[in-house]
Amino acid sequence: RPRTMASSFNTLAGMRAQITTPLLLLSLLAINTEAFHVSPLPLSSPPAFAKLPASAGRVVKANFARSVRAVGSFIPETNPDARVASTKDAPVLQDPIILEDPTTKERVTVRMDGAHVQSYMTPDYDVFFTRPDAVFDGSKPVSGGVPICWPQFGPGDMQQHGFARNLKWECTDVRAERPGGMTALSWSRNTQRAVYELIHTKETLKMWDSRFQARYQVELSGGSLNLELRVHNKGVEPLTFTGALHTYFSVDDLEKLQIKGPFKGKKYLDKTCDPVEEKEETEGAVMIDGFTERVYQDVAGKGTIEGGGKSGVL
Numbered sequence: 001r002p003r004t005m006a007s008s009f010n011t012l013a014g015m016r017a018q019i020t021t022p023l024l025l026l027s028l029l030a031i032n033t034e035a036f037h038v039s040p041l042p043l044s045s046p047p048a049f050a051k052l053p054a055s056a057g058r059v060v061k062a063n064f065a066r067s068v069r070a071v072g073s074f075i076p077e078t079n080p081d082a083r084v085a086s087t088k089d090a091p092v093l094q095d096p097i098i099l100e101d102p103t104t105k106e107r108v109t110v111r112m113d114g115a116h117v118q119s120y121m122t123p124d125y126d127v128f129f130t131r132p133d134a135v136f137d138g139s140k141p142v143s144g145g146v147p148i149c150w151p152q153f154g155p156g157d158m159q160q161h162g163f164a165r166n167l168k169w170e171c172t173d174v175r176a177e178r179p180g181g182m183t184a185l186s187w188s189r190n191t192q193r194a195v196y197e198l199i200h201t202k203e204t205l206k207m208w209d210s211r212f213q214a215r216y217q218v219e220l221s222g223g224s225l226n227l228e229l230r231v232h233n234k235g236v237e238p239l240t241f242t243g244a245l246h247t248y249f250s251v252d253d254l255e256k257l258q259i260k261g262p263f264k265g266k267k268y269l270d271k272t273c274d275p276v277e278e279k280e281e282t283e284g285a286v287m288i289d290g291f292t293e294r295v296y297q298d299v300a301g302k303g304t305i306e307g308g309g310k311s312g313v314l
Helices: 181-185 202-207
Strands: 014-020 023-031 050-052 059-070 084-086 097-100 107-111 116-121 170-179 191-199 212-221 224-233 239-241 244-251 258-260 267-270 277-280 285-287 292-296 304-306
Touching: 097 170, 097 191, 097 212, 107 191, 107 212, 116 224, 224 239
Parallel strands: none
Antiparallel strands: 014 023, 014 292, 023 244, 050 239, 059 224, 084 170, 097 107, 107 116, 170 191, 191 212, 212 224, 258 285, 258 304, 267 277, 267 292
């Protein structure tokens, strides 16, 4: 019988902060460090790549996931178990797609070029940062929002951060889901969702000799933005790749910024040192008091960005 595997993560694995006049930029990287095998044995030390076996006789999927929740008084308490009733599919030819929550008044803008999440607007501010000199004509990747780094993160055999952020994705589904059943009598989630797809072509095969189907789901629901990238191996050989959903967060005041999470006791690479040094975090919150470029290892769970009037939960 076909066997399905899926694995998700929400890892705060690296961070870089820099001052960009006149705005401040905080960039946090979510890097998948799991390996995917059809095997009953657990992996004790997951390597820093994802490997999908060939699809003959089974379906294997890798799952990159991010969840971002803006924090503010405009977001009421939500019921995560609220039932929803779906409307019919909306036209998907428009570009960009704008998802808007009628209750929280939040708005997410997604472009077909790179399936790029350009902004996540709350009634008070944009959660994401975009460089003032960014261009949106598809001529080059956008520095800001949430670029998709895939099938390669960082430098390697192909172009920096892979080709996914440079190609036009197809929007295959846009829909709004409204509360249904008894939950309609009280506050429950309104869900706006868009799905984008990228499939191997002659051009991608020249850059990366692998056959694949990548699907990216952008979901705005009850004060949260949920991003999920799934990769399906369509070839007969194992598929190996790295990737990241490269979130750029906007902050007001770097001196007041705190990044809270399960950091204490974790090892990290300090890339401001030459050569790079491995250190151990002694605090539960990361403060930015100078140029900072670190990669934290084995950090999982909820993280919070606080300070300067803008807050978010990862």
